[in-house]
Amino acid sequence: MDPQSGDSGIGSPDPQGVPKPSEGKSKKTVENHLNGTPNHVSHKHSSSSSHKHHHKSSSGDKHKDPNRHKHGSSGEKSKDPNRHKHKEHSSSKPKDPNKPSSGSSKDHSSKPKDGHHSSEKHKHSSEGAEKHKHSSDGTEKHKHSSEGKGKSSSGDKHKERHKDGSSKHSSDKHRSDKVKKEGSSSSSKPKSSGDVKVKTEPGLSEKGASPTKLVIKKEKEASQPVVNWEPQDSDDDVPLAVRAQGEKRAHESDSDDEPLAARAEKKKIKKEKPAEAVARKRKAESDDDDDKPIAKPKPKKKKGKEEKATPEKGKKKAKKEEPEVWKWWEEGPREEGVKWKFLEHKGPVFAPLYEPLPDDVQFLYDGKVMKLSEETEEVAGFFGRMLDHDYTTKDVFRKNFFHDWRKVMTPEERKVITNLDKCDFRQMDVYYKQKSEERKQMSKEEKQEIKKKNEATVEEYGFCNIDGHKQRIGNFKIEPPGLFRGRGDHPKMGMLKKRVRPEDVIINCSKDSEYPEAPAGHKWKEVRHDNSVTWLASWSENIQGSIKYVMLNATSRLKGEKDWMKYETARKLHKCVDRIRAQYREEWKSKEMRIRQRAVALYFIDKLALRAGNEKDSDEAADTVGCCSLRVEHINLHREHEGKEFVVEFDFLGKDSIRYHNFVAVEKKVFKNLQLFKENKSDGDDLFDRLNTTILNKHLQDMMEGLTAKVFRTYNASNTLQQQLKLLTNSEDSVAAKILSYNRANRAVAILCNHQRSVPKTFEKSMSNLQAKIDKKKEDIKKSRKEYKGLKADYKHKRDAKTAGMLERKKKQMERLEEQLMKLEVQATDKEENKEIALGTSKLNYLDPRISVAWCKKWEVPVEKIYNKTQREKFAWAIDMADETFEF
């Protein structure tokens, strides 16, 4: 049946072990989601850990390796024969479609198979032929190989990709895995392989892991020092700083003239999108009339009034934030394409200006003190403050940084400073560390004061008035300057992220609102009134040239409504997924290569919850892929693996350079198709050369309105949660045990979606603390039990009321202790299972909150146990509308 066999699959995981992939056994095959999932985990994690180790070891623990995922790539980069095929490779291995990776062969145990493939291919002569033909014509895509030198063609593309030639991982990574596997196989992640987490392995897994994690580290720090809008500047410094908020009205400013209407006009043309349709379906009854009114509140209004939207809640007012509770979900649909009718805000808050270093903090060049100009010093400080980060030792990072740093130097400085190796930033590093230490040591009062100031800033800039309601803005602070640190092996790491000025910022608000005022002495780049978009301000960033936006917070109606629609679309898919699955299975047999590729890719997206995989430019970002952009080197075919037939091994870096490594048993037709897709191609060539996300999404759109590749992730994630909850929840369990079940269901989803996290730095420690607590509790119980026995014996003799009372009390105590013990144990299990899996992402972005709310209501688990305050705010709509009968 269905590939997914999800159902069955689902069931399979045993309640407890569910998450645990440990049992990868049979299920894996089937399942997909569930079982399959687990697999990933194991692999992935393990792998990851291994990688990590790498780093760590190599790089030195402390710093985290910026590239965590990169695997050993960092320095060595060994060239992975395979990967780069572009260039040299091409020549080298031109043809061997099958085993392109000669070198790697060892890694790919599958080699033999390849041979098969070829033969097979012949078999499917028809197909083969077709393919060839395509290839020939398919020039567009670099088709490769077809002819001998195909390589070259392919080469080009790839070339560009990894320009540096360093290939990343592939081989390395494999290697590492292997190692790990062999070595401590178990240790890594247990999962699928059946072993259960062997945590024990101190060597690799644990230790390694944690450090590894660290490795990750990010670029963030760069900006850090920045600080917040703290006290100091408050008023003066600030030209940029917004605080000036004066009183005057800038509005008249410029462009505004364009009639709002006009703008709206142009945009609105679009047709309604699915989501919208859904939307409307929801509450047909309510009409928009009411919103209308709100819409054009008078310009001035300000906060006070907003509450009114929902009369009822107005009450608490004074107290905390707004009375909130504006039940926007009970209102009728908005006019489509129009995101707001009225929008007023105070504009973004800029990063504080640079504060020059005190004179005693010096920069040395070639051992000699050198006074830098302000800007040069500022940029030097960005580098200096991250000195203990591993990436300041990376060539790419250093090179990019130095290049950009020189650009801000004065001619004289540029003349002198020609070698980064001769720069000594250590005093800056020390200085900034000291400053942050001081901040930590501040007295309570001082901290209090800062906090107050921050709150005032939030109160002033953190909210906007949209259609008469006061709503929180998500990111009203503009990103401070610093050194860019992309994730993974990013070609631009170390580049200078420039300071954003008001002149770079476009403000979006109602024409009839009070316009935000640019900081004193500055002007906005533009003030526009586009109500077809949701952003309040935007600017373009200098590293990738992309646009950054100031948008509303997740609790806002704009975001909430969209989120709700997202789940409605997924539920819609639920209704026709069988049909879609049947179709793509049928298409595996299609005569047309492009149809088969599309069908196989869709199968992966559905079964494994892979991301769509848009194409990306390798000069601009790390080399990562998704389903449609998988390359030949990312999958290995194993006719047989660990007792299963037709196993596809995935090993690639996905979003954020997180590794995805999984062994998946697939159906024979899929396997055969993959062999064909790989034929005559070498590493670096696209696996699905006749497919891209546009084609795929277009096809999906035809099958269901509003359907795109990512809907499958949402659907499978939510569906898995619902099924797992059904499976794992025991009515007799205590609330704590039920929560564990919930977390396990959540975990199954996180594994499916490959949501990883680094092992918390303090994991080992906190785990052993927990264990100690458990041991102690056990001791207590033993003691208590003994005492109880003693009392009992006593009572036998005395039979007096007093002893009876004591006996009773003792008994109660024992029970209490046992319960506490159980709770601790549950906690320990949960923690261990969650070591390197991040539940947050799926909870926040993939799981229909109504499923969780319904579950809570059904089992009488307080929602607070599942969602914290922020989450409850974000999912207020679901909490309010779902009852225990909700079905996804």
Added chain:
DNA sequence: AACGAGACTTAGTAAACACTAG
């Protein structure tokens, strides 16, 4: 079709904060 800009969602980590045990 291929591109590129634009808009918005999804993602993991570090900083900030809250909480607890000592």
Added chain:
DNA sequence: CTAGTGTTTACTAAGTCTCGTT
């Protein structure tokens, strides 16, 4: 109250997908 921990929030990079152009 302090230090150590666990949790939440801030931050911003990295995806997806749409749309208008060429």
